[in-house]
Amino acid sequence: xxxxxxxxxxxxxxxxxxxxxxxxxxVALDHVNLNVEPGQFISILGHNGSGKSTFAxxxxxxxxxxxxxxxxxxxxxxxxxxxxxxRQTAGMVFQNPDNQIxxxxxxxxxxxxxxxxxxxxxxxxxxxxxxxxMVGMYKxxxxxxxxxxxxxxxxxxxxxxxxxxxxxxxLDEPTAMLDPDGRKDVLQAVHTLNKExxxxxxxxxxxxxxxxxxxxxFVMEKxxxxxxxxxxxxxxxxxxxxxxxxxxxxxxxxxxxxxKAGLPLPECVLTRKELVEALKEIKNSxxxxxxxxxxxxxxxxxxxxxxxxxxxxxxxSYKYSPDTAYEVKxxxxxxxxxxxxxFIGIIGHxGSGKSTxxxxxxxxxKATDGSIYYRGQDIYxxxxxxxxxxxxxxxxxxxxxxxxxxxxxxxxxxFGPKNQGLDEKEQIKRAYEALGLVGLPEEFYLAxxxxxxxxxxxxxxxxxxxxxxxxxxxLDEPTAGLDPKGRDDILGLISDMHNKRGDTVILVSHSMEDxxxxxxxxxxxxxxKPVFDGTPKQxxxxxxxxxxxxxxxxQVTYVMNDLKxxxxxxxxxxxxxxxxxxxxxxxxx
Amino acid sequence: MLRxxxxxxxxxxESVLHSLDPRVKLFSTLVFxxxxxxxxxxxxxxxxxxxxxxxxxxxxxxxxxxVKGLRSIIVLLLIAGIFNxxxxxxxxxxxxGALSISDVGLKNAALMTSRMVLLIxxxxxxxxxxxxxxxxxxxxxxxxxxxxxxxxxxEISMMMSIALRFIPIxxxxxxxxxxxxxxxxxxxxxxxxxxxxKNMVPLxxxxxxxxxxxxxxxxxxxxxxCYNGGDGRTKMRPLKYSSLDQRAYxxxxxxxxxxxxxxxxx
Numbered sequence: 001x002x003x004x005x006x007x008x009x010x011x012x013x014x015x016x017x018x019x020x021x022x023x024x025x026x027v028a029l030d031h032v033n034l035n036v037e038p039g040q041f042i043s044i045l046g047h048n049g050s051g052k053s054t055f056a057x058x059x060x061x062x063x064x065x066x067x068x069x070x071x072x073x074x075x076x077x078x079x080x081x082x083x084x085x086x087r088q089t090a091g092m093v094f095q096n097p098d099n100q101i102x103x104x105x106x107x108x109x110x111x112x113x114x115x116x117x118x119x120x121x122x123x124x125x126x127x128x129x130x131x132x133x134m135v136g137m138y139k140x141x142x143x144x145x146x147x148x149x150x151x152x153x154x155x156x157x158x159x160x161x162x163x164x165x166x167x168x169x170x171l172d173e174p175t176a177m178l179d180p181d182g183r184k185d186v187l188q189a190v191h192t193l194n195k196e197x198x199x200x201x202x203x204x205x206x207x208x209x210x211x212x213x214x215x216x217x218f219v220m221e222k223x224x225x226x227x228x229x230x231x232x233x234x235x236x237x238x239x240x241x242x243x244x245x246x247x248x249x250x251x252x253x254x255x256x257x258x259x260k261a262g263l264p265l266p267e268c269v270l271t272r273k274e275l276v277e278a279l280k281e282i283k284n285s286x287x288x289x290x291x292x293x294x295x296x297x298x299x300x301x302x303x304x305x306x307x308x309x310x311x312x313x314x315x316x317s318y319k320y321s322p323d324t325a326y327e328v329k330x331x332x333x334x335x336x337x338x339x340x341x342x343f344i345g346i347i348g349h350x351g352s353g354k355s356t357x358x359x360x361x362x363x364x365x366k367a368t369d370g371s372i373y374y375r376g377q378d379i380y381x382x383x384x385x386x387x388x389x390x391x392x393x394x395x396x397x398x399x400x401x402x403x404x405x406x407x408x409x410x411x412x413x414x415f416g417p418k419n420q421g422l423d424e425k426e427q428i429k430r431a432y433e434a435l436g437l438v439g440l441p442e443e444f445y446l447a448x449x450x451x452x453x454x455x456x457x458x459x460x461x462x463x464x465x466x467x468x469x470x471x472x473x474x475l476d477e478p479t480a481g482l483d484p485k486g487r488d489d490i491l492g493l494i495s496d497m498h499n500k501r502g503d504t505v506i507l508v509s510h511s512m513e514d515x516x517x518x519x520x521x522x523x524x525x526x527x528x529k530p531v532f533d534g535t536p537k538q539x540x541x542x543x544x545x546x547x548x549x550x551x552x553x554x555q556v557t558y559v560m561n562d563l564k565x566x567x568x569x570x571x572x573x574x575x576x577x578x579x580x581x582x583x584x585x586x587x588x589x
Numbered sequence: 590m591l592r593x594x595x596x597x598x599x600x601x602x603e604s605v606l607h608s609l610d611p612r613v614k615l616f617s618t619l620v621f622x623x624x625x626x627x628x629x630x631x632x633x634x635x636x637x638x639x640x641x642x643x644x645x646x647x648x649x650x651x652x653x654x655x656v657k658g659l660r661s662i663i664v665l666l667l668i669a670g671i672f673n674x675x676x677x678x679x680x681x682x683x684x685x686g687a688l689s690i691s692d693v694g695l696k697n698a699a700l701m702t703s704r705m706v707l708l709i710x711x712x713x714x715x716x717x718x719x720x721x722x723x724x725x726x727x728x729x730x731x732x733x734x735x736x737x738x739x740x741x742x743x744e745i746s747m748m749m750s751i752a753l754r755f756i757p758i759x760x761x762x763x764x765x766x767x768x769x770x771x772x773x774x775x776x777x778x779x780x781x782x783x784x785x786x787k788n789m790v791p792l793x794x795x796x797x798x799x800x801x802x803x804x805x806x807x808x809x810x811x812x813x814x815c816y817n818g819g820d821g822r823t824k825m826r827p828l829k830y831s832s833l834d835q836r837a838y839x840x841x842x843x844x845x846x847x848x849x850x851x852x853x854x855x
Binding site: 057060062084087088091092094096098099100101102103104105107108111112113114115116117118119120121124125128145146160161164359362364387390391394395397400402403404405415416418419420450464465468 | 720721722750751753754757758762765766768769770771772773774775776790791794795798799802803806807809810811812813814815816817821822823824825826827
């Protein structure tokens with residue numbers, strides 16, 4: 001018997017005005033039919049707004065169908081009598097780790113579910129211990145959740161669900177707000193539950209790499225299931241996925257491109273190993289070809305005409321809560337020079353000091369040691385105008401949409417120029433320009449910022465900083481929490497602005513693949529220090545060390561290194577799919 | 590800047606006080622407050638103070654840590670002290686211009702400020718040695734009898750524990766939004782009172798929006814885990830009295846008897 005069976009499931013969000021009249025109906029789920037067998041690992045893919053989260057809330061009876069039916073383990077979710085039984089059978093983990101932990105101590109939080117359903121005390125203690133051990137968080141049982149990383153919090157949330165002994169667990173974008181390390185840990189925990197405990201898993205995500213290992217995949221769009229099948233069947237149709245702006249794992253994409261270029265590769269390649277094996281076979285079947293003289297130098301762009309330094313950090317250190325027991329050295333003797341017009345990526349895992357570093361650059365936090373120079377002037381000088389510096393060095397924080405506050409988008413964007421003391425006319429001009437640059441449609445200018453969609457809000461927030469016309473623009477994780485399309489849009493936008501206006505741009509990220517395609521220089525932070533600093537190619541050459549730091553080089557870097565080891569005459573420094581494709585073709589033909 | 594508030598924070602340590610049942614601590618704090626305000630002469634007052642210092646010693650919380658907590662209310666203390674000092678009628682001791690200090694005023698001011706300081710130190714011992722969760726559990730259980738009068742005791746204690754969980758998160762968020770607005774040229778420091786209040790809008794609006802969003806998420810998360818009010822709930826750590834708690838109660842009763850006998854005699 002199926003554990004989850006949706007029949008013609010429809011959900012409509014009805015918006016009402018103040019008198020309670022229906023203002024509009026939004027169809028979030030449109031006749032969804034779907035079956036899940038016990039013990040399966042299911043993934044549901046789709047953009048933001050495709051209806052996948054609405055569907056998840058149905059499985060947990062947090063929402064009930066407008067039309068059609070949904071059965072969870074044989075229970076109809078529309079029937080109030082079963083509500084609690086359904087929630088016990090199908091537990092749910094949400095996206096934001098902070099907003100689903102109820103208690104201030106880890107083990108008490110895990111106990112929350114069993115307490116609610118009236119499990120006896122001794123049994124609760126046993127279940128809490130077991131669940132925490134399952135996700136590898138037992139040693140943190142007396143910690144405060146506030147002291148844990150995002151990945152650890154998510155694992156606590158999973159333990160909280162497991163303590164209710166469900167048959168099925170639904171995870172609604174559990175990794176969207178995590179760094180690569182956290183993502184890996186959470187996914188591993190979920191896979192273990194599925195394999196060892198036979199728990200049915202429904203993983204909702206927009207990361208394609210997370211889908212590869214599942215038994216079955218549903219792709220949703222506009223409230224409908226528009227593709228379903230085994231991962232291999234889904235990823236076969238790369239062009240269709242791309243047409244719907246869904247991401248494809250880099251390896252699959254590379255294989256697809258090579259196939260298009262005429263190599264006889266199998267139809268769908270999911271893993272690195274498969275690709276390398278397939279390419280090896282092709283190579284062996286080809287007549288031996290004289291080795292090209294293997295040492296053509298990597299063709300780095302000749303460094304542009306020497307430019308002036310715009311920002312210089314001279315032996316900068318920073319400590320949180322200095323001289324107390326909680327002292328943390330966030331930056332450790334950092335010296336850096338940033339040149340006019342550079343496009344820099346700063347990469348590091350959470351806690352590596354990357355965010356602290358960029359907040360030094362506009363004087364938001366003051367270094368405990370060392371000095372910082374902007375265009376040759378010491379920003380810590382007594383008579384230095386720090387407010388002026390903040391307009392010169394613009395800073396877009398992580399989740400910048402959380403800072404929107406005005407009644408209209410336009411007014412919000414005007415806020416920066418207004419603080420700069422510009423006259424009304426100039427403020428308006430700046431706001432227009434900035435909103436135009438971020439590509440927000442004009443119909444939204446006078447809307448409340450809280451009515452926009454996630455991606456639009458972010459654009460509006462970025463415009464709020466650009467409107468100040470900073471010479472240096474810093475963006476802290478500008479793509480966090482966006483779906484692949486939103487991510488590509490924002491990165492494209494930043495890159496465009498850089499090309500058009502020639503500003504200095506600093507992009508802080510923990511995603512190598514994001515950064516590799518756009519920047520000229522990468523600075524890798526670890527333990528409060530820059531450990532690598534160079535072009536993407538130079539930095540990714542250290543892919544093994546990067547991995548040890550909890551950072552991953554782009555997948556293609558790994559492929560190229562594997563191929564090189566197998567005796568292919570390829571360069572190992574490809575960082576994008578395009579480069580890798582050309583390199584492989586050159587080596588083979 | 591917001592992280593420096595130490596008033597009422599839990600201080601992890603191992604001591605007799607830390608391992609007491611929260612109900613004992615709640616009761617003893619109440620007894621302490623009543624005796625502090627009914628101590629009407631210097632000997633009784635000294636008795637209360639000495640007992641308090643004995644308890645501080647037992648708590649294993651550094652005294653300096655408690656004093657640090659007082660810093661945030663120093664203005665309040667000064668105002669209370671000054672008002673009592675200058676505005677109490679009585680025999681004038683000396684005067685500066687229109688202001689005069691009377692003997693009663695001096696006595697009242699001294700008594701008032703020292704009582705307030707002791708009150709805060711006394712109650713902070715409770716919060717310093719009790720985790721927020723124990724505290725809310727203790728309150729829920731001690732006030733359980735009020736359920737009969739339709740007071741939603743469970744709901745109130747649940748709200749308290751959720752508030753305690755989210756205070757640090759919202760403090761961090763405030764810090765972040767503040768920095769983000771400062772990066773857009775906002776000014777939270779200069780200007781008069783009205784201008785300052787107006788400047789808080791870019792901070793407060795996003796903060797409220799975020800708090801509501803979190804509340805919405807949290808309510809879903811609680812429902813998903815079968816939360817359905819206090820009925821039929823069990824506890825992982827139900828409150829149970831130990832022999833230590835019994836001894837503590839005996840000490841408290843002894844303290845009350847000594848205090849009131851002494852008060853009757855003096």
